[in-house]
Amino acid sequence: MSIPPRLISNAVPSVVKPTTLLILVDDDSIGSGWCEQFSQEGYNVLHVKYPVVEEDGYDLRQALLKADKEVSKLGGDWALITYGLSAVDARTLRSSILFSWNDLKACIHFCPNTTSAKPFLLKKKAGGYIPSVFHIPASQELIHAALIPHTQTEQLNNSRSHPTISVFTYPLVPEKFPFPLMLNAPSRAARETVCPHIRSATTLSLTRTLTLLRRCIGPYFDLESVWEQHAHYEFVERDPQKTLSTMVSEPYVNHISTLTGGMGRKDLLRFYKTNVPPNHEETHNDVDHASRHRNDHRFAYSFLPGIPPTGKRLEFPVVGIVAFRGDKMFFEYWDQASVLVQLDLLDPTNLPVAGVDVARKVLDPFGVPSNTLLARWKTSEGLSTQ
Structure with missing residues (x-):
């Protein structure tokens, strides 16, 4: 018995000609959720149920042959993503891709169930390996050791290009089960508490996966423009509905x-609506450089909980960590201690904190001295460093 691959169509309207992902993952709610996640990243997804359960009489080879034909029908470049694929099934996969091999541009393997690298390293018909990324637990030392020589050879031969074979290891995640499948995909917006090591590994591996996919099969999104539009709606027009229009259906903002x-x-x-009053003055100046983007803001409203507006001018660095899904986005942070010092709400005496110099150090790294809070810095001046 073979179950035909399930097609989840690209969910990003701005992507007119989506490329395809063939994903081998279980058909439970978590596996299906990850397929939805990638459709929201701008891809057509063909979902093939994996792993095989012998009692069901499921024929993986027949399912892969059907998937191969579907990939060909969709046309264009495509990539492969697997979760917990065994070496035996990797060989079955290689022999089942008959029509679409030339269009396979990238492979991503999560936690392959093997100690051998060879079945997973697919080659182009014209020669050379197909770009591949492996996400493995740090405890999978044998497969890691088997892959390392291939990564080193590729790096030596292609010093001016991206590595063809990349291996990423993740500490303190289980070896027996693909770690991304231990929690729901971000697109499911599940408010679940999980092991921080698994959440960190899953988030980082998704970013690394998308980096390879964007480079090999697209799509390209102008993420800086998305952020600028979001900031314009939030800080200039002060329109909550327009601000949310730049974000995913269930976004979050986390000011740590x-x-x-x-x-x-x-x-x-x-x-x-309640934190950004619509009728308060603000100036907003953008300075664009080849590799830097700076926003200067003057806010005339209270952004510290419980602290009323003081009218004081503040200078503080904002570290914005913004995550995107497709062409939509989420969140931002700021440094608290330097703000409290400038508002005279925190006495910096005998504390390892600074005021306005924090922001000025970011803007002018060489103009503000370092280590002024270190008591031993002055006394070490002139001492030998040998």
């Missing part, structure tokens, strides 16, 4: 230092 923001569209809409 003050524990403010919103989890989900309803909470975030409430946060934007």
Whole structure:
């Protein structure tokens, strides 16, 4: 018995000609959720159920042959993603790709169930390996050792290009089960508490996967323009609905230092409406450089919980960590201690914190001295460093 691959169509309207991902993963809610995740990243997804359960009489080879034909029908470049693929099934996969091999541009393997690298290293018909990324637990030392020589050879031969074979290891995640399948995909917006090592590994591996996919099969998104539009709606027009239009259906904003923001569209809409008053003055100046983008803001409203507006001018660095899904986005942070010092709410005496110099050090790294808070810095001046 063979179950035909399930097609999940590209969910990003701006992507007119999506490329295809063939994903081998279980057909439970978590596996299906990851297929939906990649459709929301701008791809057509063909979902083939994996692993095989012998009692079901499921024929993996027949399913892969059907998937191969479907990939050919969709046309264009495509990539392969597997979860927990065994060496035996990797060989079955290689022998089942008959029509679409020339269009296979990238492979991503999560936690392959093997100690041998050879079945997973696919070659182009014209020669050379197909670009591949392996995400493995740090404890999978044998497969890691088997892959390392291939990564080193490729790097020596292609010093001016991206590595063809990349291996990423993740500490403290289980070896027996693909770690991304231990929690729901971000697109499912599940508010679940999981092991921080698994969440960190899953988030980082998704970013690395998308980096390879974007480079090999697209699509390209102008993420800086998306961020600038978001900032314009939030800080200039002060329109919560327009601000949310630049974000995914269930976004979140997480201001770590003050524990403010919103989890989900309803909470975030409430946060934007109550935290960003529409009629307060603000100046907004953008300075664009080849490799830097700086925004200068003057906010005339209270952004520290429980602290009313003081009218004081503040200078502080904002570290914005913004995640995108397709051409939509999420969140941002700021440094708290330097703000409290400037508002005279925190006495920096005998504390390892600074005021306005924090922001000025970011803008002019050489103009503000380092280590002024280190008591031993002055006394070490002139001492031998040998």
